[in-house]
Amino acid sequence: MSRRLILDPPRLHLTLQRLCRQLIENYGDFQDTVFVGLQPRGIYLADRLVSSLAELQNQLPPVGHLDITFFRDDFRRRQEPLKANETRMPFIIENKRVVLIDDVLFTGRSVRAALDAMAAYGRPVSVELLVLVDRMHTRELPIEASYTGIKVNTIASQRVLVEWEENQGQVWLLDQTDKKS
Amino acid sequence: MGRESGPGMAIGSNGQEKLMSKLSVKHLLGIKDLLPEDIQLIFDTSSTFKEVINRPIKKVPSLRDITVANMFFENSTRTRLSFELAEKRLSADVINFSSSNSSVKKGETLLDTVNNVLAMKVDMVVVRHSSPGAPHFLAARTKANIINAGDGTHEHPTQALLDAFTILQKYGSLKGVKVAIIGDILHSRVALSNIFLLKKMGAEVMVCGPNTLIPRHIESLGVKKELSVKVALNWCDVANVLRIQLERQDTRYFPSLREYTQFFGINKAMLDSLDKRIMVMHPGPINRGVELSSDAADSSQSVILEQVENGVAVRMAVLYLLAGNN
The missing domain is CATH 3.40.50.1370 (Aspartate/ornithine carbamoyltransferase)
Known part of the structure; x- marks a missing residue:
């Protein structure tokens, strides 16, 4: 079974630390800033970033969980209807600076759907995108991340798997052929 | 792709992803045809739609390329309004039909009436009729997804x-x-x-x-x-x-x-x-x-x-799941 570790727990820890410091550099005390993690997998990264930030400073942004299922553009174009997840946005994003957070940036379509879904909660001042893994050269829409954990060269048939465990985690690159066997 | 659950997923919707994400039926004719898993899926989806209809902006674009006909051959206030609102919240195009001011009065049959509506490229039909089994009759003879909004003394x-x-x-x-x-x-x-x-x-x-x-x-x-x-x-x-x-x-x-x-x-x-x-x-x-x-x-x-509020969310879930089941 070919699965390649592309980010081991110590390196993932370093990467998260770097992302936190980049966010602090740009957002300072997170005044008027909110984090929005995308369901289903971006919410773990969003929560992890906030707990890492808590070790560095006292001021933290509120975190929302946004489900984009009903805003996707492939509904009725795939075999199964997409199952929705919970949306928990305990704030309005009107006049806020939003950091959208997802684990993997692939085609860019989830992010497009997220931009649509966010409109239901107001007009933000600005939106930036943070991803842990940027799969390069696979974009189908003109969308790029503002903060990137790691950039990887992949082909479309591969999968990126982000595993979160208590206080650590790792990132794998899998070959699709594994899934069938 | 790129978003699969794996080992070590301690947090999250515990085991929920293992449940089905698809209805076992193409039409909603009655509860009798549904599996308990179908019902659970409709409930889960209803909860997410209940959150949607309590947002400042209550609309999602899921059904924007779908046309739904509400065909009520029997009187209704709540059910018709609730279906219409659910369809609009999902961004579907909606046409309304009530038998009291239509050609049914001139003697057009149920099947002809529905086929004429379907010829206008309608994807889903919500039907209420005073005859038990009318939705089943239509489901067997038309291509559209049929949703039973009450058939006589049979099911709702x-x-x-x-x-x-x-x-x-x-x-x-x-x-x-x-x-x-x-x-x-x-x-x-x-x-x-x-x-x-x-x-x-x-x-x-x-x-x-x-x-x-x-x-x-x-x-x-x-x-x-x-x-x-x-x-x-x-x-x-x-x-x-x-x-x-x-x-x-x-x-x-x-x-x-x-x-x-x-x-x-x-x-x-x-x-x-x-x-x-x-x-x-x-x-x-x-x-x-x-x-x-x-x-x-x-x-x-x-x-x-509360039943009335939940009615919109539940109908959104039914429309969404049936529309995705093509």
Whole structure:
């Protein structure tokens, strides 16, 4: 079974630390800033970033969980209807600076759907995108991340798997052929 | 791709992803055809839509390339408005048809009427008809997804789904919840759909009403039968009070409305006399002062308006899941 570790727990820890410091550099005390993690997998990264930030400073942004299922553009174009997840946005994003957070940036379509879904909660001042893994050269829409954990060269048939465990985690690159066997 | 769950996923929706994400049916004709997993999927999806309709902007674009025809061959306020709102919240295109001002009056058959509407490229049909089985007839003969919004005295699946969803939201589970359905069981499609659904999901069901309005052999559906409303109220956690369907009383099933109210009407004093707080439901429209007194209908134990709110969310879930099931 070919699965390649592309980010081991110590390196993932370093990467998260770097992302936190980049966010602090740009957002300072997170005044008027909110984090929005995308369901289903971006919410773990969003929560992890906030707990890492808590070790560095006292001021933290509120975190929302946004489900984009009903805003996707492939509904009725795939075999199964997409199952929705919970949306928990305990704030309005009107006049806020939003950091959208997802684990993997692939085609860019989830992010497009997220931009649509966010409109239901107001007009933000600005939106930036943070991803842990940027799969390069696979974009189908003109969308790029503002903060990137790691950039990887992949082909479309591969999968990126982000595993979160208590206080650590790792990132794998899998070959699709594994899934069938 | 790129977003698969894997080992070490300690957090998250525990095991929920293993449940099905697709209905086993192409049409919603009745609760009888649904699996418990289908019902659970509809409930899960309804919860997310309930959150959507409580947002400042209540609309999602899922059904933007779908046209839905609401074809009501029988009168309705709540169900038609609720379906129409659900369709609009999902961004579907909607056309409304009611038989009272249409060519049905000129003698056009049901199948011709529906086929003509479908020729205008309609994808889904919500149908209410006074004949039991009308939606099944259409489902077998047309290409559209059919949703039964009530067929005669047979089934009213979305009403049962929203009733059960309302109970679920209060009690957290349907398993073991005791539901008494009180009133005209004989003519009620709401009662039949409710019985099917509640039994499938593990609730206990009792029917209560005048002997003449309870179908014979109802016990074969696995429900208890009770002729005293006091006993029923003492037994249950939830009382689902049905409307006396004056339009379907072709023969006299009880001497007078006044007598019905005396024996089977529910008022606040009766609710207060119980040693527990039961939940009072009613599918509407209420005959105030007949099956339910105003003080009971407007009391804090009544969830009648919550049922209406949940109705939109449940219908959104049904439309969404059926539309995705192509």
